[in-house]
Amino acid sequence: MRIGDAAAAAGTTPRALRFYEERGLLPPPPRSASGQREYGPDDVARIRVVRELLHLGLTVEDVRGFAARLDMFTDGATPRCASPSPSDPPSPASAAVTRRLAALDAEIDRLTRLRARLAGATGRSEAADTA
Amino acid sequence: MRIGDAAAAAGTTPRALRFYEERGLLPPPPRSASGQREYGPDDVARIRVVRELLHLGLTVEDVRGFAARLDMFTDGATPRCASPSPSDPPSPASAAVTRRLAALDAEIDRLTRLRARLAGATGRSEAADTA
């Protein structure tokens, strides 16, 4: 299948696929004689995984870090970093997840404090909780 | 005083002052014969107020919305939107604050959900709370 169909099958756009490829999230697919990209079903599965990871808040940089091992996830539905033994060398994936969690916590923290300061300085006093 | 001194007195940079002026957060100050901006102590106070509001999470757009009434705050230390009667026509300031609070809440909400999904999908389960 060509890029448009692959993109549609994965729920995204051709532009996004070229972007992922350019940034190293997808391997360069084979080309037809005229230079057009040729994707297979496995590629579509991989694209879905990449998109899931991005939607989970990982950055392009994060995902590129362990792009080579992404095929391990293409069979399962949701990526689960099972830890066989608690003292394994941390995989680049779980390291990226840890960093992202820390970054998210820091940002949530910052915004929460900001909200408190803004509400406090203007005389309001509701809470902001949804978790 | 010239722009460098005014900026230093307010704890910021000349570039920021020109930026505030360009975006309508500060009134254009008088110029010397050679075109250099001339600031007074009142201007410094106003700059401080603008910076406080920005640090409180208001956007440039927000602050520009009620820039004309900012002088009301230049004598008090912390801006307090006292509400004389609970059913007043909302000032542009408190409207902006309300919008910012809502935007902050929405963003905190989004990040919190994102964090939960990321933690959940990878098998971790700590909480993220600091408020």
Next chain:
DNA sequence: CTAAACCCTGACGCGCGCGTCAAGGGCAAG
């Protein structure tokens, strides 16, 4: 008088995940 330090305007850079336009070539249907 000269050099240093300041001021001016205008314009690009940043970080992110693509969207969008531009200019050209390919591919299947009528």
Next chain:
DNA sequence: CTTGCCCTTGACGCGCGCGTCAGGGTTTAG
């Protein structure tokens, strides 16, 4: 053959709050 949609690469746009450089003029201390 033509029509019309799809593909290719390359480059800019976005939103925010300035930082930073370029290429000048001004002011001030020695």
